[in-house]
Amino acid sequence: MSMRREIFEQPTILSHVLNTGWEAMTRIAGELESVAFDYVLIAARGTSDNAARYAKYVLAAHNGIPVALATPSLFTSYRQPPRLNGALVVGISQSGESPDLVAVLAEARRQGRPTLSITNAPHSPLGAESDLIIDIGAGTQEAVAATKTYTASLLAIAMLSTALGAEGQMADLERLPQHAEAVLRSEGQIAEVAEQLTDIGACAILGRGYNHATAFEWALKLQEVTYSLAHPYSTADFRHGPIAVVEPGFPILAIAATGPLLEDMTELLRGLTEEKRALTVAVSNSNDALDTARFGIPLPPVAEWLSPMPAIIAAQLFTYHLGKARGLDTDHPRGLNKVTRTT
Amino acid sequence: MSMRREIFEQPTILSHVLNTGWEAMTRIAGELESVAFDYVLIAARGTSDNAARYAKYVLAAHNGIPVALATPSLFTSYRQPPRLNGALVVGISQSGESPDLVAVLAEARRQGRPTLSITNAPHSPLGAESDLIIDIGAGTQEAVAATKTYTASLLAIAMLSTALGAEGQMADLERLPQHAEAVLRSEGQIAEVAEQLTDIGACAILGRGYNHATAFEWALKLQEVTYSLAHPYSTADFRHGPIAVVEPGFPILAIAATGPLLEDMTELLRGLTEEKRALTVAVSNSNDALDTARFGIPLPPVAEWLSPMPAIIAAQLFTYHLGKARGLDTDHPRGLNKVTRTT
Numbered sequence: 001m002s003m004r005r006e007i008f009e010q011p012t013i014l015s016h017v018l019n020t021g022w023e024a025m026t027r028i029a030g031e032l033e034s035v036a037f038d039y040v041l042i043a044a045r046g047t048s049d050n051a052a053r054y055a056k057y058v059l060a061a062h063n064g065i066p067v068a069l070a071t072p073s074l075f076t077s078y079r080q081p082p083r084l085n086g087a088l089v090v091g092i093s094q095s096g097e098s099p100d101l102v103a104v105l106a107e108a109r110r111q112g113r114p115t116l117s118i119t120n121a122p123h124s125p126l127g128a129e130s131d132l133i134i135d136i137g138a139g140t141q142e143a144v145a146a147t148k149t150y151t152a153s154l155l156a157i158a159m160l161s162t163a164l165g166a167e168g169q170m171a172d173l174e175r176l177p178q179h180a181e182a183v184l185r186s187e188g189q190i191a192e193v194a195e196q197l198t199d200i201g202a203c204a205i206l207g208r209g210y211n212h213a214t215a216f217e218w219a220l221k222l223q224e225v226t227y228s229l230a231h232p233y234s235t236a237d238f239r240h241g242p243i244a245v246v247e248p249g250f251p252i253l254a255i256a257a258t259g260p261l262l263e264d265m266t267e268l269l270r271g272l273t274e275e276k277r278a279l280t281v282a283v284s285n286s287n288d289a290l291d292t293a294r295f296g297i298p299l300p301p302v303a304e305w306l307s308p309m310p311a312i313i314a315a316q317l318f319t320y321h322l323g324k325a326r327g328l329d330t331d332h333p334r335g336l337n338k339v340t341r342t343t
Numbered sequence: 344m345s346m347r348r349e350i351f352e353q354p355t356i357l358s359h360v361l362n363t364g365w366e367a368m369t370r371i372a373g374e375l376e377s378v379a380f381d382y383v384l385i386a387a388r389g390t391s392d393n394a395a396r397y398a399k400y401v402l403a404a405h406n407g408i409p410v411a412l413a414t415p416s417l418f419t420s421y422r423q424p425p426r427l428n429g430a431l432v433v434g435i436s437q438s439g440e441s442p443d444l445v446a447v448l449a450e451a452r453r454q455g456r457p458t459l460s461i462t463n464a465p466h467s468p469l470g471a472e473s474d475l476i477i478d479i480g481a482g483t484q485e486a487v488a489a490t491k492t493y494t495a496s497l498l499a500i501a502m503l504s505t506a507l508g509a510e511g512q513m514a515d516l517e518r519l520p521q522h523a524e525a526v527l528r529s530e531g532q533i534a535e536v537a538e539q540l541t542d543i544g545a546c547a548i549l550g551r552g553y554n555h556a557t558a559f560e561w562a563l564k565l566q567e568v569t570y571s572l573a574h575p576y577s578t579a580d581f582r583h584g585p586i587a588v589v590e591p592g593f594p595i596l597a598i599a600a601t602g603p604l605l606e607d608m609t610e611l612l613r614g615l616t617e618e619k620r621a622l623t624v625a626v627s628n629s630n631d632a633l634d635t636a637r638f639g640i641p642l643p644p645v646a647e648w649l650s651p652m653p654a655i656i657a658a659q660l661f662t663y664h665l666g667k668a669r670g671l672d673t674d675h676p677r678g679l680n681k682v683t684r685t686t
Binding site: 038039041045046047049056057059060061062064065066067068069071072073074077078079080081082083084085086087100201202208209212220223224225227228229231234236237240241242244245247260261264333334 | 399400402409424551567572
């Protein structure tokens with residue numbers, strides 16, 4: 001039961017980090033403000049790469065900082081790293097052990113650039129290459145599929161954005177643990193939707209903006225835990241080609257949080273449901289989107305920029321119950337290890 | 344027959360651009376050298392986004408320039424664009440018409456940053472927002488699925504890298520049209536492999552380094568033209584989760600060009616073929632990789648950094664013949680338009 005237990009630990013972890021983490025975060029933000037950088041380069045893999053996708057939106061939209069994702073093979077296999085002038089180089093990794101990510105931070109140091117890591121293991125090789133370390137404080141991960149370390153990484157990014165001076169975010173953050181709790185209370189409803197979809201093979205997952213990350217992370221959980229061929233798209237990219245694969249009954253899972261992109265997502269969902277007869281599921285706090293899809297998973301009235309946390313908790317529960325409905329061992333998925341050492 | 348015809352036009356276009364395009368490219372490189380920038384921010388969608396993935400490797404490895412991919416929704420729906428200090432902002436688009444890409448370049452201009460577009464339509468709205476324009480010179484695209492505009496965009500990026508001073512690339516470039524011809528001559532063999540895979544449903548496509556782009560573009564072609572659920576991964580990301588979906592007989596298409604990443608790819612292919620009993624296909628110029636996979640599609644002895652061009656031509660032919668074997672209209676895939684206007 002470690003996957004379900006770790007899903008349920010999340011409100012407590014979020015609450016604990018929000019109650020105890022500001023002192024360290026404020027110190028780190030202060031240090032960063034004394035460093036000159038024009039953009040952030042993030043090295044990450046797997047679940048942490050999805051946290052990087054979230055950072056891409058939060059740091060750019062709230063702090064005006066552009067974020068690039070590193071291509072670690074340039075630093076390792078090809079040994080042709082780019083010049084990092086102007087970059088703050090950030091590694092995100094639960095274990096802090098993947099050699100390719102460590103190599104990116106080590107090269108940044110060689111070039112005299114500042115380094116920061118966001119990790120659950122401050123004393124890891126990644127931590128050793130970092131000028132500054134944000135400890136996500138998620139506690140030991142026992143399940144193979146990451147759940148609480150993902151939301152803890154997102155919270156670290158949201159708190160960093162706030163500590164770097166983005167305004168009006170504190171009240172949103174304070175309500176986050178209760179929104180996470182609210183999602184856990186709808187477990188029964190989520191399990192019912194998952195059971196309706198027990199037999200799905202491949203599926204598409206749509207998200208855009210802040211929830212682009214959620215689409216990628218939900219797809220990764222479904223791949224890891226249920227062996228589903230789940231594939232993530234931004235709604236814009238989906239219209240540029242992949243929409244051609246949709247046949248009647250094809251499952252499409254969409255994260256439709258209230259915000260500037262909601263209307264576009266709802267319109268796309270309507271076409272997919274009514275015209276293409278797709279099997280649509282909306283994870284949403286908009287009644288319009290929930291009504292448009294074949295199945296709805298409700299979200300609490302969370303601010304859009306923080307919605308990826310409640311939304312992924314709903315997606316984790318969906319994934320867990322889909323795995324259970326299929327009789328799978330959700331704690332020990334085949335073919336995976338907790339630490340994957342890529343070079 | 345417009346898709347097949349445009350696939351076959353590619354050696355001629357590559358040859359023509361290489362024979363006539365250096366003067367304009369040298370002028371553009373000269374202008375860029377007088378502009379101060381630390382990194383390149385590329386806005387692109389669909390096939391052009393895959394060209395951006397190629398640029399990420401070529402410009403970083405050969406010219407030391409880091410490349411970030413823009414998140415256009417920050418510039419449009421959210422109206423919270425980041426500060427672009429230090430950036431050269433590049434749009435890549437066949438048609439030059441997608442409003443979200445135009446918005447990214449327009450914002451760059453508002454911030455006083457230099458802009459460049461790589462397009463088949465210099466007189467487009469994208470061109471109008473660009474200080475510098477690289478005309479890819481691919482001629483009118485009639486097929487809905489882009490083929491020749493993709494290779495022409497890759498060539499533009501390769502030539503730009505050379506004009507910006509990367510050394511020892513000219514001899515490789517001069518041999519490119521003959522390598523493209525060589526792939527076209529193996530059409531029969533490629534068609535035979537495609538016919539063996541007529542009934543595949545979902546599949547994974549693996550590539551890394553320069554050919555990370557090829558994996559994404561091949562997947563997009565299969566989605567668009569054959570409605571296959573084809574999904575691209577870097578081999579590193581694949582090991583971090585998605586590898587769990589592989590069951591005996593699951594189709595895995597891999598681009599395995601000679602270079603520093605070949606050994607790792609061949610090792611992964613061996614495990615997938617022998618232990619997981621996957622239905623593996625290698626597109627490769629390594630006999631070892633070709634022998635390891637269940638089916639092989641040979642590549643000419645092209646330099647790794649240019650291999651994405653011959654490799655995608657092989658993948659386009661595979662896609663075309665898979666569509667034909669399924670009795671599909673490869674020129675007019677359902678649900679797609681040549682110009683997709685996303686905002």
